[in-house]
Amino acid sequence: MTTATVTPAAASSTGALRYQSGFGNQFSTESVPGALPQGRNSPQKAPFALYPELVSGSAFTAPRHENLRTWLYRRQPSVVSGRYQPYAQAAWTTGAAGGAAMPPDPMRWAPFPLPEAPTDFVDGLRTVVANGDAEMQAGMGALVYAANVSMERRALVDADGELLVVPQQGRLVLTTEMGVLEVAPGEIALVPRGIAFKVGLPDGPSRGYVCENYGAHFRLPELGPIGSNGLANPRDFQAPVAAAEEGEGGYEIVKKFGGRLWRADMAQSPFNVVAWHGNLAPLKYDTKNFMVIGSISFDHPDPSIFTVLTSPSDTPGTANCDFVIFPPRWLVQEDTFRPPWYHRNMMSEFMGLVYGEYDAKAEGFRPGGASLHNCMVPHGPDEASFEKASASHLQPQKLDGTLAFMFESRYRFVPTAYALQDSTQGGVRDPNYPDCWQGLGDQFKQA
Template structure:
């Protein structure tokens, strides 16, 4: 089938894949059309304020409560959850990794998740985990839902087809998608092996940031977020459903596909977004602005202005600031930054940080441009320059991000990362001009 999308973000949708499957005027009729079952999926407390209350009504072939075996514990040893402390012997520091290799053995999306960092607490529903996924096989009869948090998926290599209860999203590098907490899905590969990044958000759901003085336009616009239309899989073969709950995994057997929702309406739904539609703003006279102006999505915390997680991108854009050091300045800050590169080159790290790679700069640890980037920026002619063919991002959180053993012992870890700053020599010589030779 051709996958279509409905525009919007946080709106109430209705969609049906068979005519008349969606009841009108009420949510739970005595006998729904087509012999379907009515089921509500809630993403917020029942009594949450109207503006934050999230729920969808699903009209499905069988209710999701029906399965043929009890849940049994299973292991996904490389998927870790917070708190995950004292998992390794690596000392504190600024860290960077080469791309995690795609395995040779058959590995689907779920088996291919490797946790790099965790922060906060799943049971306290705060914080996040940052993962890499690598896969070379589709999920066929295996399905999954995450009770611990929503999943922000960022493809870097290869396209994925995210098949959810509420429809299908085809997501390729340069796009992202969100699978809400508790939603059943599986992942098919579109065109060969895949690699990408995942932010598992334990806290309040991702939403659009307030624009403040920016006003009504720019950054990410609601119209560019796409929600799939209803689609269902009527498959009467044995299937499996794996659940992540409070950091542990459980599996049950079912005798049919759980992706059997024929119609739905509501505002709790998956969605995708094309990062090229982000409209960046920046300094047009002098100084380098805070990276917060590149926030696509934010998961708020209970403290105003301090996010549980921000998803920030560094897209193609013009640099025009006068008399200004144009790359990010050297800085220490309270947020912890997990950074990835989808394509191209990042202007502050011209060597060593490659597509598929990762860097981690934890709270209050200094970081900034490498020596080569610094030299180039201080000697460049300050004419308008366009950064093109690039896309980097950050999962930024107010919590410290603790490394997993997998990340600390990975062969992809760059032991010489801190050497990129050794060329930052002393330029102070007692004169106002300094030594810029």
């Protein structure tokens, strides 16, 4: 682990945002020089009469390399808030228990619609599929968000899991307790469990995907024989600098806790952290910096080579959740069917498309949509993609202008009732998705 220290003034606009570099670093940042205590975490009187507050992202006794914590120095502690009451947002469900029975069919969804009525990020979240149990800290939920207004005097806190946000349409400005991140399509954001944030929409109506990870925190995958460099490099992750929100006025705090949403009033802004240090922090990452590994001889490698982040389970090598991307890359294999092969997988796969086309699906899989191939559900290239790839003249080919991703989990995904609705029921599920393979006939030819 390395240490990064910056002492900037709070940025006045998103165009002037400054960041700290590194995944898992011990960061140190203050928006007012001298606000960070020196040589101790909790002095009898903190500088500028700030309140020290510790946020623990792991058990105190977790191994040092897995221990996550950050010290915040804030104008008021977060304990100063009103009592929580239930908040009605039925579309955000949690775990397998919030889903519906489904057959073992492949599923695909058209782009999820943008709202017509004023809807912010909190109210625009919908669970599509989920697995596991947040109470047991295992599994994840795959959600979509569709919003058209910014969160103003409102903040969201998720105590059930960390949130991995994948914008598909429109930039997001994430104001967090630790500072501000701007995240555009092609980038991702990671918000730790329990950290307050709000979402601004500088481009207007916006849409994207969210992984709510109930399990072990996301980390960089092991590289094995790849060596010391490759895939997502730690230095390309960016954390915010301290930037306490100016101005007076209260906030509504919406908290996800125990699979339900709750609300409370807070007389002050939760974004009142003047300085902080530690290794538990929101992060952003530009997928253009992903160093793609691929075959330069023959065959299509396993898709695990595209893993950006992984949340491990209690079984080594078998993830609670992997976040995988399929970015622009060169295809150069000889005598090889270059798209992904036909597959039945012990792991369950939820896919989304940020932009462009996915090489295994020439039609039907569109940006803003999604697909699901659960444990042992057969899937692979559709008929058109198979015919094209089987007959193509194999020259070096650049797959460009594309970004698909996958949330892959050891636990079977259970779709919500909303996700099962097709176009005849007001939903966007494609009931004819399995038809894309029906033209793949028996072509066996004996010599």
